[in-house]
Amino acid sequence: MIGVLSYLIFFATVASILSIAVLGLNLQWGNTGLFNGGVVAFFGAGAYGTLILGGIPQDGLIGGFQLPYLIALFGGMVIAGIVAWVVGLLTLRLRHDYLAIATFGVAVAFENLVRNAAILGGAQGIRGFERPLRDLFESALAYNAAFFVFVLTLLILTYLFLERLIASPFGRLLRAIREDETAAQSLGKSPSRVRLTAFIAGSVIMGLAGGLYATFYAFISPQDVLPILTFQIWAMLIVGGAGNNKGAVMGTFLIWAAWTASGWALSRFAPLEVQLYTGSIQFVLIGFVIVGMLMWRPQGLFPEKLVVSQSAAAKR
Amino acid sequence: MAEPILSIRNVTRDFGEFRAVDDVSIDIQTGTITGLIGPNGAGKTTLFNVLTGMLPPTSGTVHLDGQDVTRFRPDALFAMGLGRTFQIPRPFAKMSVLENVMLAPLAQSGERLWGPFFQSGKMRDQEAAIRRRAMEVLDFVTLAPLADNAAGQISGGQMKLLELARILMGDPKLILLDEPAAGVNPTLTKTLIEKIEELNRDGKTFVIIEHDMDFVMQHCDPVIALAEGRKVFEGRAEEAQSNTVLLDAYLGAQVE
Numbered sequence: 001m002i003g004v005l006s007y008l009i010f011f012a013t014v015a016s017i018l019s020i021a022v023l024g025l026n027l028q029w030g031n032t033g034l035f036n037g038g039v040v041a042f043f044g045a046g047a048y049g050t051l052i053l054g055g056i057p058q059d060g061l062i063g064g065f066q067l068p069y070l071i072a073l074f075g076g077m078v079i080a081g082i083v084a085w086v087v088g089l090l091t092l093r094l095r096h097d098y099l100a101i102a103t104f105g106v107a108v109a110f111e112n113l114v115r116n117a118a119i120l121g122g123a124q125g126i127r128g129f130e131r132p133l134r135d136l137f138e139s140a141l142a143y144n145a146a147f148f149v150f151v152l153t154l155l156i157l158t159y160l161f162l163e164r165l166i167a168s169p170f171g172r173l174l175r176a177i178r179e180d181e182t183a184a185q186s187l188g189k190s191p192s193r194v195r196l197t198a199f200i201a202g203s204v205i206m207g208l209a210g211g212l213y214a215t216f217y218a219f220i221s222p223q224d225v226l227p228i229l230t231f232q233i234w235a236m237l238i239v240g241g242a243g244n245n246k247g248a249v250m251g252t253f254l255i256w257a258a259w260t261a262s263g264w265a266l267s268r269f270a271p272l273e274v275q276l277y278t279g280s281i282q283f284v285l286i287g288f289v290i291v292g293m294l295m296w297r298p299q300g301l302f303p304e305k306l307v308v309s310q311s312a313a314a315k316r
Numbered sequence: 317m318a319e320p321i322l323s324i325r326n327v328t329r330d331f332g333e334f335r336a337v338d339d340v341s342i343d344i345q346t347g348t349i350t351g352l353i354g355p356n357g358a359g360k361t362t363l364f365n366v367l368t369g370m371l372p373p374t375s376g377t378v379h380l381d382g383q384d385v386t387r388f389r390p391d392a393l394f395a396m397g398l399g400r401t402f403q404i405p406r407p408f409a410k411m412s413v414l415e416n417v418m419l420a421p422l423a424q425s426g427e428r429l430w431g432p433f434f435q436s437g438k439m440r441d442q443e444a445a446i447r448r449r450a451m452e453v454l455d456f457v458t459l460a461p462l463a464d465n466a467a468g469q470i471s472g473g474q475m476k477l478l479e480l481a482r483i484l485m486g487d488p489k490l491i492l493l494d495e496p497a498a499g500v501n502p503t504l505t506k507t508l509i510e511k512i513e514e515l516n517r518d519g520k521t522f523v524i525i526e527h528d529m530d531f532v533m534q535h536c537d538p539v540i541a542l543a544e545g546r547k548v549f550e551g552r553a554e555e556a557q558s559n560t561v562l563l564d565a566y567l568g569a570q571v572e
Contacts, residue, residue, distance in 0.1 A: 168439065169418075169426035172411070176419050179408035186368065186402075187420045187482055188394035197429055308412050308464040 013148045016155045017212045019252040022236045024205030030242035032198040033178030037100035038107030044225035045083045046207025047214035050076030062119040069132040073211045080207020088199040115222040125221025241300025321346040327376030336362040338545035349522040351536025358542040360525045368400045399483030400492040405475035409468025417450040420485035457481045473500035493524045
């Protein structure tokens with residue numbers, strides 16, 4: 001029983017962290033139409049940033065500044081934002097698939113950088129810090145439950161922030177840029193400024209997710225920022241429904257459940273020689289989910305809702 | 317004569333070897349409805365794109381209200397009172413008609429990332445005012461009953477009215493319409509013409525690209541004709557009908 005409970009807490013914590021990243025992507029893609037193919041770069045910048053700023057000094061590694069946890073987490077977000085700012089200035093003139101290719105390249109470059117830079121831990125990664133406030137809890141289970149509540153709180157805050165944002169004139173502006181940049185510019189809007197703002201804001205949110213992920217595992221390595229994570233995050237958004245924050249969170253929990261269940265089922269029921277390929281089979285499955293969804297229900301399980309006015313409806 | 321609201325001097329625009337607009341100079345007088353005609357490919361839309369900042373001219377200058385605005389960007393020009401519609405309507409398809417219109421006003425404090433959080437009071441007041449004004453404008457262009465429909469789902473003619481409504485939110489002095497009557501049913505065209513004339517009486521200046529000659533002859537004065545990128549005629553509508561150069565340009569170049 002304890003085992004099941006602790007697993008559920010573990011599952012919900014990871015799914016909540018990933019939900020935050022998916023919400024960040026939804027701001028970029030769902031609301032603004034920015035095809036970010038390099039989600040892991042910003043997720044990773046937040047993760048590495050948080051551990052470097054909050055970590056303990058280690059031989060030969062950069063950082064170990066031992067900043068208070070919340071400041072380190074915030075610093076990770078800032079670093080993700082700075083990376084996004086630079087990448088954005090360089091790539092945001094590109095459209096659609098070109099932007100996707102460029103940002104995908106950035107993410108691969110990021111992975112190679114951390115894999116090869118000895119001061120960033122190289123292939124071994126960076127060991128994190130003792131998880132914050134761990135001493136206050138006697139059992140690991142109680143601590144994990146508390147950490148889940150912390151993550152959930154941040155997920156809810158992110159969700160409320162974005163809901164308010166997209167209901168505002170800023171959200172209207174994002175949608176207009178997504179629908180037709182030329183028309184928006186002819187109405188006095190500056191598409192390049194808006195695109196950059198949305199790109200940075202979404203990436204900061206991804207950085208928050210990365211920071212929480214690194215805190216949770218107290219470890220980050222190049223294996224955590226492989227392209228598959230970008231594809232998983234995209235699958236979560238596409239299945240949930242781009243443009244709908246509720247859909248983004250639901251899609252995350254669904255896909256993460258399907259991912260872990262498929263891994264478990266393969267390791268349990270598949271013949272031994274097939275089990276060797278569990279990871280590859282899962283990659284194929286996630287590809288099927290993305291393609292299938294785009295073919296049969298491109299709007300996702302929870303499609304974007306048209307923003308309508310109560311007053312205009314009442315006038316009829 | 318009074319200072320023209322728009323002064324185009326020797327504007328040329330090349331696409332590689334092809335000269336789409338060739339040394340065109342036009343003055344648009346305040347308060348007029350100028351008809352811009354010419355066969356397909358004459359360079360009318362290219363000229364519009366130069367005037368609205370979507371394309372830089374290869375050479376030449378454009379002055380708006382006496383100020384040199386050559387190579388200004390479209391957003392800056394809209395803020396200075398220049399509104400335009402598109403030949404093929406460009407609605408924000410997955411947004412409601414009302415949202416399309418509410419987007420247009422400038423300097424909305426809620427359009428900044430922190431606006432909804434740190435200036436929420438101001439934003440709410442602005443939104444209420446913008447919503448009221450948007451409903452008035454939609455009412456004016458007869459689209460109020462469609463306010464909550466997706467803009468991509470209304471008819472092509474209604475989209476043209478919607479584009480007009482959008483630019484009216486910016487209270488422009490000069491409005492450029494690219495083929496407002498093309499592909500629009502006669503009832504909506506009539507509505508559109510009424511609205512243009514009403515706005516013109518209120519002091520707004522129009523430049524209209526149109527192929528519908530009845531439309532141009534009845535409602536536009538002066539009429540300017542382009543052919544192969546050059547200005548071939550400028551004068552009153554009735555003169556245009558008997559102008560041999562113009563007839564040649566149409567008969568020689570246009571096959572329909």
